[in-house]
Amino acid sequence: MSRKLLFEHIATPGIRGLEGYRANGGYRSVEKALRTMSPEAVLEEVKKSGLRGRGGAGFPTGLKWSFLAKPEGVPRYLVVNADESEPGTFKDRYLMERIPHMLIEGMITSSFAMGAHTSYIYIRGEYFCRPDHRTSDAEARAAGWLGKNILGSGFDHEIHVQVGAGAYICGEETALLESLEGKRGNPRIKPPFPAVMGLYNCPTVVNNVETIAAVVPIVNDGGEEYAKIGIGKSAGTKLISAGGNVKRPGVYEIDLGITCDEFINSDEYCGGVEGRAFKAVVPGGSSVPIIPYELFLKTATGESRLMTYESLADGGFATGTMMGSGGFYAYNDAQCIVRSTWNHARFYSHESCGQCSPCREGTGWMEKILHRLEHGEGRSEDIDLLWDVQRKIEGNTICPLGDAAAWPVASAIRHFRDEFEYHIRFPQKVKDPKHFEKEPFARNPKFATA
Amino acid sequence: MPKVTIDGVMIEVPEGTTILQAARMIGERNKADRHVVPPAMCYYTNLKTSGGYCRSCLVKVSKGSDRDPRPMPKPVASCRTNVMDGMEVQNTTSPELLDARKGVVEFLLINHPLDCPICDQAGECHLQDLSYENGTEASRYEFERRTFVPIDIGDTIKLHMTRCILCYRCVKVADQITDGRVHGVINRGDVSEISTYIQNAVDNDFSGNMIDVCPVGALTDRTFRFASRVWFTKPEDAHRSCERCSGRVVLWLKGNEVLRVTGRKDQWGEVKEFICNTCRFEKKDLADWKVEGPRHIDRHSVIGQGHYELETKQQLLKAPAPNVPELVRNKELKER
Numbered sequence A: 001m002s003r004k005l006l007f008e009h010i011a012t013p014g015i016r017g018l019e020g021y022r023a024n025g026g027y028r029s030v031e032k033a034l035r036t037m038s039p040e041a042v043l044e045e046v047k048k049s050g051l052r053g054r055g056g057a058g059f060p061t062g063l064k065w066s067f068l069a070k071p072e073g074v075p076r077y078l079v080v081n082a083d084e085s086e087p088g089t090f091k092d093r094y095l096m097e098r099i100p101h102m103l104i105e106g107m108i109t110s111s112f113a114m115g116a117h118t119s120y121i122y123i124r125g126e127y128f129c130r131p132d133h134r135t136s137d138a139e140a141r142a143a144g145w146l147g148k149n150i151l152g153s154g155f156d157h158e159i160h161v162q163v164g165a166g167a168y169i170c171g172e173e174t175a176l177l178e179s180l181e182g183k184r185g186n187p188r189i190k191p192p193f194p195a196v197m198g199l200y201n202c203p204t205v206v207n208n209v210e211t212i213a214a215v216v217p218i219v220n221d222g223g224e225e226y227a228k229i230g231i232g233k234s235a236g237t238k239l240i241s242a243g244g245n246v247k248r249p250g251v252y253e254i255d256l257g258i259t260c261d262e263f264i265n266s267d268e269y270c271g272g273v274e275g276r277a278f279k280a281v282v283p284g285g286s287s288v289p290i291i292p293y294e295l296f297l298k299t300a301t302g303e304s305r306l307m308t309y310e311s312l313a314d315g316g317f318a319t320g321t322m323m324g325s326g327g328f329y330a331y332n333d334a335q336c337i338v339r340s341t342w343n344h345a346r347f348y349s350h351e352s353c354g355q356c357s358p359c360r361e362g363t364g365w366m367e368k369i370l371h372r373l374e375h376g377e378g379r380s381e382d383i384d385l386l387w388d389v390q391r392k393i394e395g396n397t398i399c400p401l402g403d404a405a406a407w408p409v410a411s412a413i414r415h416f417r418d419e420f421e422y423h424i425r426f427p428q429k430v431k432d433p434k435h436f437e438k439e440p441f442a443r444n445p446k447f448a449t450a
Numbered sequence B: 001m002p003k004v005t006i007d008g009v010m011i012e013v014p015e016g017t018t019i020l021q022a023a024r025m026i027g028e029r030n031k032a033d034r035h036v037v038p039p040a041m042c043y044y045t046n047l048k049t050s051g052g053y054c055r056s057c058l059v060k061v062s063k064g065s066d067r068d069p070r071p072m073p074k075p076v077a078s079c080r081t082n083v084m085d086g087m088e089v090q091n092t093t094s095p096e097l098l099d100a101r102k103g104v105v106e107f108l109l110i111n112h113p114l115d116c117p118i119c120d121q122a123g124e125c126h127l128q129d130l131s132y133e134n135g136t137e138a139s140r141y142e143f144e145r146r147t148f149v150p151i152d153i154g155d156t157i158k159l160h161m162t163r164c165i166l167c168y169r170c171v172k173v174a175d176q177i178t179d180g181r182v183h184g185v186i187n188r189g190d191v192s193e194i195s196t197y198i199q200n201a202v203d204n205d206f207s208g209n210m211i212d213v214c215p216v217g218a219l220t221d222r223t224f225r226f227a228s229r230v231w232f233t234k235p236e237d238a239h240r241s242c243e244r245c246s247g248r249v250v251l252w253l254k255g256n257e258v259l260r261v262t263g264r265k266d267q268w269g270e271v272k273e274f275i276c277n278t279c280r281f282e283k284k285d286l287a288d289w290k291v292e293g294p295r296h297i298d299r300h301s302v303i304g305q306g307h308y309e310l311e312t313k314q315q316l317l318k319a320p321a322p323n324v325p326e327l328v329r330n331k332e333l334k335e336r
């Protein structure tokens, strides 16, 4: 049974409002930090906790904060990335909807550590529809958790909520900053990094919602306590949003380090598959490589795979994948990998900002080739062409969206090449969109273990 | 001052120099070393924050610096990456890099109309040069290309969006040189387009420079359209006294008729002194100008045909050779 650090009170009645939140221990971390700790001490706890960015890249949070430049007389900003648009990922939304004050609490405590007096929530446009952070923000302000001289500590803090306009690319941290400044959401060319030149050219930290929320239990219970959960460099708990053909879709808080088998098959989490067999898994959102179910359970060397950053990546891209953002989805044997890959390619082509040529042109090209394959018009050279196009995008672009578009295509071909070949060999059969529902694809065992 | 080695050629450059600038310095120092210079389609020395978009200048950094000798994990845009002391860079000596660059060229061309036979830019088009020098013989792209209807940007500039490679140079001109930008990029991905919101005319004194910075035929001079192929015109350096700009231009003549006026491009294809619209569009009479003499044209350029220069001999000695594949091949032969 995983510990619940973020979700402890997720089902407690009244937790959405300030009163209920406070009654259940809310804002304790602000009291503790502002009354009894120095900013450096808070940073030290975050470092000790081993917390890593939960937005996808898994960068150590304490380290990121310590890079923040601190020139005299220049403001610093914390920006919370609540753009959550990665297909398959819906954990931040759940946290923000159910327990909105936790994010605000984490932002105040984190900003205190950074010496930031202003912070922003950049929230995905489509999420902006229910008891929102402006309400919670106003509640917190009325109760004195925001504003000037919070708790008499001399620390001032303001939070602003900015709503995005529906572009996935605005989740990339520098595109997000551009958008926040009111410009077209094009990723910036790095360096300089946001820690030195971020929002309005001032030092800025961009963190994911879950990352900032995790600061609350870290400060409350101490970084060491948090670091006790998990294995090695994968410390603490992680929110995973599970979807696809699992019996129990939903958002789960897991201890990092449980086995993949437990996560996908035990009734505490996904509960296995309904009626059919699992075929493939995408464990961390649409940008991470898809792997066959067998490889998800066991690494290429036959060890049990664990839900940790390291274990999921074991075997590199040949046989492994990535933790990513925690947008987990599984495919049963009625699903068509080619169709799904086409769907992903369509997404990335639509979401490319269009600044750099390999991504702008390459994503559209991949989409067209995959469309042709999936609709029974594929040619024998298409698979190799697709492989070459993704290879020429990967690593050659300004921002990681290019890589994110290339990896799903590469991994699908790597592990499910026979399914692509099937599409070329039996164009008539695949013209029926439900082709594998009627006749599950019998995979060549050669590809099952890669 | 940091020392950097590009394709085995070393140079010492001031702090803050980019790899591309360092490579150009090497090329200026000795024309036989011009193969170290990566092609650049979006970077423009005179335009701040330009570069980084087209990815044709990607290079491989095989050693980061003396302090941190690790290679960089991915190719980097040489126009936006500063040199470090002891850095080692591969431009034409890395087969993977050349392959990646082939990819970039192919990407730039998949949606390009290849209408060179009717394009005013033909003969002075950087995309033609880029694909000739770094591309493959044929494209593997067989889908329909995206198209746009050509639009007039004011009464002097024509936009053929189909030809645009989205290098953002004209956007930077609009931003930095002309006052009040009415021109930018709309939409995203492969349907992004240069637009002058609601076809607002770009109407100010220096807007014509967008034509000069455009590496392709996406922005062309409406006063010159279809008047002649550039290689049938004769370029002459000329000047006039102008209160807005330096007045130093190139006249493109047919007989004594001034067909076109442009800024002076250097050996890297960049205009160093931007000129005003009066000089560019309104002074089309030879009597308006003091002619200095024939403009030096690279002997590899198609514009050089039938073009005679007085000091040919001397200039040829100094003349730089372009970054042609032969040079690369010769170099490889030597190395073997």
Ligand SMILES: Cc1cc2nc3c(=O)[nH]c(=O)nc-3n(C[C@H](O)[C@H](O)[C@H](O)COP(=O)(O)O)c2cc1C
Residues within 6 Å of the ligand: A052, A053, A054, A055, A056, A057, A058, A059, A081, A082, A083, A084, A085, A086, A168, A169, A170, A171, A172, A173, A174, A206, A207, A208, A209, A211, A212, A399, A400, A401, A404
């Ligand atoms: C195309 C793209 C989209 C992204 N979208 C998101 C997002 O929606 N939410 C998020 O937290 N991070 C997203 N990221 C990652 C951010 O760039 C950044 O790494 C992250 O917000 C840092 O926070 P963390 O260190 O707390 O993970 C995205 C990255 C890319 C390249």
Ligand code: SF4
Residues within 6 Å of the ligand: A169, A187, A351, A352, A353, A354, A355, A356, A357, A359, A360, A397, A398, A399, A400, A401, A402
């Ligand atoms: S990789 Fe794609 S999304 Fe990222 S900057 Fe380039 S074109 Fe834009």
Ligand code: SF4
Residues within 6 Å of the ligand: B163, B164, B165, B166, B167, B168, B169, B170, B171, B194, B210, B213, B214, B215, B216, B218, B219
């Ligand atoms: S119109 Fe020309 S200068 Fe402008 S972005 Fe397109 S190619 Fe570049």
Ligand code: FES
Residues within 6 Å of the ligand: B039, B040, B041, B042, B043, B051, B052, B053, B054, B055, B056, B057, B058, B077, B078, B079, B080
């Ligand atoms: S010239 Fe460097 S990326 Fe275009």
